[in-house]
């Protein structure tokens with residue numbers, strides 16, 4: 101019977117990456133998606149921008165919206181300080197099952213809490229469920245029409261503090277026009293656009309980095 105794309109990505113990790121070596125997991129996925137089969141990971145080019153933001157923020161608490169196969173989850177977690185925690189929300193149970201195995205292969209399961217469900221349902225529950233006060237960094241990479249409502253929801257739930265960083269993937273392709281309009285015109289954020297390319301292609305895309313001013 102036919103395998104799914106996430107299953108083929110996991111197979112490539114188990115074949116080509118070293119257990120316990122997150123960078124080899126990232127490299128194996130990039131190799132597979134660049135040379136065998138495109139997939140919607142943030143990818144190597146935008147991934148370098150992600151790495152620089154994570155390193156600069158050095159966050160103790162991270163929220164990722166949209167896990168997919170766990171590529172950016174592993175990429176972020178591999179750069180976190182020892183006590184830091186990353187919570188990642190994935191809607192699709194099949195993707196979540198693959199991501200758990202990719203995360204385990206990378207040896208990062210103790211830093212990562214993968215939660216299955218829709219962002220809109222889970223964001224209001226994160227404080228009580230995980231004892232989180234606020235997030236130092238949020239990586240938005242889920243449904244593009246959920247970026248804006250979920251950002252407003254995070255504000256309302258008190259999950260952002262003065263200095264919290266939002267980093268949004270795909271603000272050009274597929275695009276998040278309502279989110280960009282809001283975040284670039286709100287007096288409560290200071291935004292910066294990092295021009296790049298859609299993963300594994302020559303099409304334009306980019307990341308929008310926004311600081312919550314409180």
Ligand SMILES: Nc1ncnc2c1ncn2CCOCCNC(=O)c1cc(-c2ccc(F)cc2)cc(O)c1O
Nearest residue numbers: 140166167189190191217218219241242243270273274
């Ligand atoms: N917990 C949650 N709550 C709500 N929703 C959730 C969720 N967890 C998952 N989801 C569902 C959505 O997850 C995947 C979202 N990502 C993308 O759709 C995406 C698409 C492209 C792309 C595709 C085709 C092209 F031609 C060009 C570009 C590129 C990217 O980099 C993308 O990230």
Ligand SMILES: [Mg+2]
Nearest residue numbers: 142241269270
């Ligand atoms: Mg993306």
